[in-house]
Structure formats: C-alpha cells, structure tokens
Amino acid sequence: MKRPELLGLRGLTTLASPGSGKARLAILIYHRVLPERDPLDPDIPDQASFDWQMGLLAEEFHPVSLLEGVRGLVRGSLPPRAVAITFDDGYRDNYSVALPVLEKWGLPATFFIATDYLHGRWMWNDLITETVRRWPNSRMDLTPMGLGNWSLADDGSRRDARLGLINALRYLPFDDRERNVKALWEMLDVSQEPRLMMAPHEVRALAGAGMEIGAHTRSHPILSNLEPGTAREEIxxxxxxxxxxxxxxxxxxxxxxxxxxxxxxxxxxRMVRELGFEAAVSTQWGAAGRRTCPYQLPRFTPWNETPKGFYLGLLRNLLRGTGPVASGASGPAVRGSAEDTRSPGH
Known part of the structure; x- marks a missing residue:
C-alpha cells in the first residue's frame, strides 16, 4: 500500500542503507506493547500503534531476523533498508499482544529474556510504576528514605515521580535497590495482582512461532556493578x-x-564472545555496518506518533554512527553513548 506522506523517503533511505557491502542494519528496540496506552508511560506503544509501525516496516523496509542480519553484514549480502526487530526483558504482552501483530505482517523478531522473571517475579521498575499508580494520596513523601517528596496530583506529576524514583534507584547496588523497592511496595499493603512477565510455555510458543530467543542475563543487573564471576554467571x-x-x-x-x-x-x-554467543546488542543509537563490532550492535527506537515521523526517525538513525568497530582478540573498545531515558530501568 502506497503511503503518500512517505513519497521520496524510500529513495533517501536506500541511499543511507543501500545493501550489499555498504549496507546498514537498523535494529529496533521494544520492551512492551500494551492493549491500550498507559498514562504513566505513554511512550510504550499500544497495539494499534504497533500495528501501523509493523505495517510500515513490512511495506517500506526489508525486515530480517537479527541473526540473519548479523550474518548478512558479515557476508555483505544484506538487502537495502534492512531492519531487525527486538524486544527486551520478557513481558507477557510480547506474546499476547505483539506476537499476533508480527504474525499478521509476517515479520520475524528477537526476544531477549531475563530468565529469573519467568516465574511470576516483577522487575524492579515495574514495582515502582505500580507503586506510583496505586499510591492513595496526592503526595508521596519519601524523605525518610532519602528519595524525595513527590506530588501525585495528576498523571503528569505521577509520571515525573515514577521517572525520578527509577533514576534515583537505577544504579544502586542490586541488593540495596531491591530492598528499597520492596519497602516502597510494602507501604501499599497490596498483592502483586497481574502477571507481567511471560511464563516458560509462552517463551516456547514464541520460539515455536519462528521467533528468535536471546539471553538478557538472569536477574537484569547492571553488569558493571558486579564482580566478574557474578557477571559471567548471570550471562x-x-x-x-x-x-x-x-x-x-x-x-x-x-x-x-x-x-x-x-x-x-x-x-x-569478552565474556559474551568467550561464551560462544554469535552477536550482542547495546542501546547505543545508530545502525550497524560491516565493520561494527558484532558484540556491540547499536539499536534504536524511533519515538513518534505518526508514520512520517516514525520513518524520518529511522532515516536519521541510519545516518548516525555505526557503533564500536570490531578489533583484535583482546576485545573491542567500549564507548559511552546517551541512552534513551524514556525507557527507564531496562
């Protein structure tokens, strides 16, 4: 289906990602797809938005599985406008909401699973979100915990409180962060009602549907905060x-x-390479090229509400850098980058 608002953009995108030896692989990051928008986290796409995004990719780009894309980069055989779709963490809506849309459009995707959460546990950032959502008062005074005093008067202030608490807790040592989050949740005296993460049989169903399943550690820690042996065991x-x-x-x-x-x-x-993985992805923005280190592939999510804005976001990302360059056996250099703070905690 032709989209008049996108006329001319395909040619520009083909110039930016022409295929073969000069190809670039755009790798998209998603975490969740919700049946309806969440006022506390409006950047998470709902099913309707995800549907038109996937339709645009199917019609205007060349979707490939991530593994196929990585191997195509090495061989110099990628088609023009190649794109791979990935999901992080292992949320149940990946199976119940996103998978039907992917199957509708015939698209492959890779799902990176944090395995300790497959049996009913909640991720820490989701506990923060639900604590803020369910807090019964219009103010959340956490000064005794050193976590500030937050207005919860409306959806905007609750969004600010949620993001502020996540950023305050994100880089604490794992045990300290878990203890603080548990204390916040217990202030509500409620049960963990919905099951947010996939069950094992749902991961198997994704694999059975032809989707790739990738590793994302066991408990989703910040690897830089761990002792080497613990980090290796997590991976x-x-x-x-x-x-x-x-x-x-x-x-x-x-x-x-x-x-x-x-x-x-x-x-x-080095750990990831020595353990025998074929490739790994970061959250550094950009699009992978033939010389990109396969263990530090950049990814990107084009946050936008319209097809044209979504497409232009993909095009701008193709024109960014290609991430760290592969080097010798001692391992590639690791460079910092600005991570999108609109997907906190992941």
Missing part, C-alpha cells in the same frame, strides 16, 4: 536456562540497560 546462566527451555541454541545476547562504558565494559564484551 551464562540465562543462556543455559533458555537453551533448556526452548530445546535449541541461544546465539544472541542483550546487555541490561545497555549503555556501553556505563552499564557494561570491555570485560563483559
């Missing part, structure tokens, strides 16, 4: 659990939070 343990779950190899990895030089370092890149 290797998630891979072993997923291979046992789906009955096949797990070739791809995503760094939690994913900012190079801040959330992970060169030692973690």
């Amino acid at each position: 290797a343990g998630s891979r072993a659990a997923l291979e046992d779950l789906v009955g096949g190899p797990c070739r791809l990895f995503a760094y939690p939070n994913g900012c190079p030089g801040r959330d992970y370092g060169a030692e973690h890149v």
Whole structure:
C-alpha cells in the first residue's frame, strides 16, 4: 500500500542503507506493547500503534531476523533498508499482544529474556510504576528514605515521580535497590495482582512461532556493578536456562540497560564472545555496518506518533554512527553513548 506522506523517503533511505557491502542494519528496540496506552508511560506503544509501525516496516523496509542480519553484514549480502526487530526483558504482552501483530505482517523478531522473571517475579521498575499508580494520596513523601517528596496530583506529576524514583534507584547496588523497592511496595499493603512477565510455555510458543530467543542475563543487573564471576554467571546462566527451555541454541545476547562504558565494559564484551554467543546488542543509537563490532550492535527506537515521523526517525538513525568497530582478540573498545531515558530501568 502506497503511503503518500512517505513519497521520496524510500529513495533517501536506500541511499543511507543501500545493501550489499555498504549496507546498514537498523535494529529496533521494544520492551512492551500494551492493549491500550498507559498514562504513566505513554511512550510504550499500544497495539494499534504497533500495528501501523509493523505495517510500515513490512511495506517500506526489508525486515530480517537479527541473526540473519548479523550474518548478512558479515557476508555483505544484506538487502537495502534492512531492519531487525527486538524486544527486551520478557513481558507477557510480547506474546499476547505483539506476537499476533508480527504474525499478521509476517515479520520475524528477537526476544531477549531475563530468565529469573519467568516465574511470576516483577522487575524492579515495574514495582515502582505500580507503586506510583496505586499510591492513595496526592503526595508521596519519601524523605525518610532519602528519595524525595513527590506530588501525585495528576498523571503528569505521577509520571515525573515514577521517572525520578527509577533514576534515583537505577544504579544502586542490586541488593540495596531491591530492598528499597520492596519497602516502597510494602507501604501499599497490596498483592502483586497481574502477571507481567511471560511464563516458560509462552517463551516456547514464541520460539515455536519462528521467533528468535536471546539471553538478557538472569536477574537484569547492571553488569558493571558486579564482580566478574557474578557477571559471567548471570550471562551464562540465562543462556543455559533458555537453551533448556526452548530445546535449541541461544546465539544472541542483550546487555541490561545497555549503555556501553556505563552499564557494561570491555570485560563483559569478552565474556559474551568467550561464551560462544554469535552477536550482542547495546542501546547505543545508530545502525550497524560491516565493520561494527558484532558484540556491540547499536539499536534504536524511533519515538513518534505518526508514520512520517516514525520513518524520518529511522532515516536519521541510519545516518548516525555505526557503533564500536570490531578489533583484535583482546576485545573491542567500549564507548559511552546517551541512552534513551524514556525507557527507564531496562
């Protein structure tokens, strides 16, 4: 279906990603797709928005699986305007909401799973979101905990409180962060009602539908905050659990939070390579090229409400850098980048 508002953009995008040896691979990040918009996190797409985004990709780009894209970069055989779709963490709506849309458009995707959350646990940032959502008063005074005093008078102020608390807790040591989040949740005296993360059988169903399953550590820690042995076990343990779950190899990895030089370092890149993964993704913006380190592939989400804005976001990202360049056996350099703060905690 021709989209009049996109006329002329395909030619520009083909120039930016012409295929073959000069190809660039755009890798998109998603975390969740909701049935309807969430006023506390409006950047999460709803099903209707995700549907037109996937339709645009199917009609205007060349969607490939991430593994196919990585191998195509190495061979110099990618088509023009190649794009891969990825999801992080393992939310249940990946299976219940996103998968039907992907199947509708015939699109492949890769799902990076933090395996410790497959059995009913909530991720810490989701507990923050639900605490702010359910807080019964118009003010949230957490000064005794050193976490500020927040107005919750309307959706905008609740969004500010949610983001402020997530940013305040994100880089605490893992145990300290978990203790603070648990204390906040227990102030509400409510149960964890909905199941947010996938169950094992839903991950198997994704694999059975032809989707790639990748590792995302066991408990989603900031790897740079861990001792080397613990970091390695987090990476290797998630891979072993997923291979046992789906009955096949797990070739791809995503760094939690994913900012190079801040959330992970060169030692973690070496671990991923030594453990036998074929490629790994970060959250550094850009599009991978033939010389990009396969263990630090950049990704991007074009935040926009309109097809033209979405397309232009993809085009601008193709014109960004290609991320760290592959080097020798000692491992590639790790460079920092600005991570999109609109997807906190991931």
